[in-house]
Amino acid sequence: MIWCRFNKDGQIAFGIVEGDMVAAVEGSPFEDWRHTGKNFALTDVELLVPVLPGTFYAGGINYLEHIDKMYRRAGLEPVIPTVPEIGYRSNNALLAHEGEIVKPADSSDAFEYEAELVVVFGKKARNVSREEAMDCVFGYTIGNDISERTWHKSDRTMRRSKNADTFKPMGPWIVTGLDPADMHTRVWLNGEKVEDFDTGAMVFDVPAYIAEISRYATIYPGDVLWMGTDGLPQQMKPGDLVEIEISGIGTLRNRVVAGT
Numbered sequence: 001m002i003w004c005r006f007n008k009d010g011q012i013a014f015g016i017v018e019g020d021m022v023a024a025v026e027g028s029p030f031e032d033w034r035h036t037g038k039n040f041a042l043t044d045v046e047l048l049v050p051v052l053p054g055t056f057y058a059g060g061i062n063y064l065e066h067i068d069k070m071y072r073r074a075g076l077e078p079v080i081p082t083v084p085e086i087g088y089r090s091n092n093a094l095l096a097h098e099g100e101i102v103k104p105a106d107s108s109d110a111f112e113y114e115a116e117l118v119v120v121f122g123k124k125a126r127n128v129s130r131e132e133a134m135d136c137v138f139g140y141t142i143g144n145d146i147s148e149r150t151w152h153k154s155d156r157t158m159r160r161s162k163n164a165d166t167f168k169p170m171g172p173w174i175v176t177g178l179d180p181a182d183m184h185t186r187v188w189l190n191g192e193k194v195e196d197f198d199t200g201a202m203v204f205d206v207p208a209y210i211a212e213i214s215r216y217a218t219i220y221p222g223d224v225l226w227m228g229t230d231g232l233p234q235q236m237k238p239g240d241l242v243e244i245e246i247s248g249i250g251t252l253r254n255r256v257v258a259g260t
Contacts, residue, residue, distance in 0.1 A: 003029045003139065004173040006045040017042065017173055029174070030059040030122055030221035031136065042171040045173045049094045050141050050174045051120055055217070058086025058145070058162075059116075060207055062202050062228030069232040082211045084204040089145075096187070097171035097252055101146060101158040102259040103238055105165060110149035111236050111256075114229040115187045115244040117199050118143040119206055120174050125219040133210035136219060139176035140183075142244050142252040147233070169254045170224075178248045180206060180227075188243040189234060197230040199246055 003018035013027060013036075015022040020042050027033030060081060061067050071078040095101065122138025125135055145168065151161035162168075183199035204212075209225060236242060238258035245251045 001139075001176045002173050003050065003176070005048045005050050006040075007048055007197075008040055008045045012048065014078060015029035015045075028222075037252045046077060046183075047097050048091075049096045049170050049173050050172070052091060052094070052221050053222055053226065054220050055223045057209075057213060057223065057225040058087040058089050059204070059226060059228045060087060062112060062204060063191060063197070063230035064203060065197070066228070066230045066232070067203075073193075073232065081203060081247075084209045085130075086209070086213055088160070090169055091258040092165055093146075093163045093168035095166045095169040095254065099166065099167070099254055100257045101144075101169065101236075101242075101254050102164075102166045103104065103236070104129075104148075104259045105258055107148050108150035109237070109260075111187075111234055112147050112233040112238060113187065113242050113244070114147055114233055115185050115195055116143040116145050116229050117180060117183065117185070117226040117227045118170060118207040119157075119227065120224045121219050121225070123219075123223050125210065125214045128211060128214045130211045133207035133214075136241070137206065138212065138221070139174040140178050140180070140246075140249060141170060141224075142172075142209060142246050142249055143224075144244055144252060144254065145226060145229065160258065169252055171252050174249055175249050184246065184247045185230070186245045187231075188241075189236070190241055194234050195229075195231045201230065 013205040024038040025033045118141045123136040181200040187195035240256045
């Protein structure tokens with residue numbers, strides 16, 4: 001099933017995508033819901049960020065090629081994490097499919113995409129095992145973890161480098177019933193394919209992250225977990241179009257514009 005969140009004539013609702021149509025529902029996929037009987041063409045609605053998470057978890061460096069290339073670019077020997085590394089992102093940074101990524105005027109040229117699988121939770125979970133972990137997964141969407149590398153190095157926190165407004169495109173919708181082991185991730189920059197990797201080739205898989213998070217924090221329906229990226233992301237500039245495709249989900253598309 002494909003779930004979206006959309007705006008139609010100023011009214012925001014969740015909906016079920018069926019082909020080129022969306023069926024509006026009352027309620028949300030994380031609680032009781034019912035069909036309203038209203039159906040709209042996808043081209044006639046504005047797709048929004050598919051969920052506004054209560055908690056926005058972010059997996060750390062989680063792909064071997066990314067670890068190797070990023071460390072070596074910095075002149076360092078690669079260090080592979082021994083446990084899942086977990087951070088947080090801010091909802092103010094969320095941006096919908098087709099929204100404009102704003103590159104701040106005072107940011108450097110080291111302004112990069114990161115293509116990530118996003119786990120969307122559907123059940124409350126606390127201290128679950130690996131074997132129980134997938135029971136709390138509702139579905140998956142796509143994230144673009146925009147990163148300003150100069151700020152990342154200079155700032156004591158990630159408030160600018162990862163959490164500035166529009167730095168977290170997510171969408172276009174949530175798809176249920178998928179297995180990351182069967183997924184493939186591709187990135188196009190201005191129509192040129194720049195990344196191509198197996199989505200499931202992670203250092204720590206989804207169950208490992210869920211088990212680690214839930215040891216200390218309660219996961220709630222609607223929370224999200226971004227799973228990291230592979231490869232060596234390239235720089236983006238105003239005018240660039242970045243498209244991230246994950247098989248089984250679709251394509252997240254956003255253009256970069258200049259900030260003031």
